[in-house]
Amino acid sequence: MMNFPDFNSIKQWFEMNLWTKSMVGDGVVCKKITAEQYKVITGEDYQVQASNPQPESTSESTSVSA
Incomplete structure (x- = not known):
């Protein structure tokens, strides 16, 4: 089994x-x-990346009147 891409690539x-x-x-x-x-x-230490950052929520809420 080939592991591609590999380190050299x-x-x-x-x-x-x-x-x-x-x-x-x-x-x-x-x-x-x-x-x-x-x-x-890269010459730099690997930093763990955020897998799925969530957008900041706003304090405003929207209401829908029927």
Whole structure:
């Protein structure tokens, strides 16, 4: 079974500016690379990304009268 994309591909794509740091981080989330490999590629520690940030709620409520 092939694990694609692999570390070498992701590293090359990042160096060619085809992938952003965020995309490399997605590689960690999808378990294609490790957090340590993220650091090798980007030079920065991997920060856990918020999986699904919720928009801030407003204090205003809307009411519908029938």
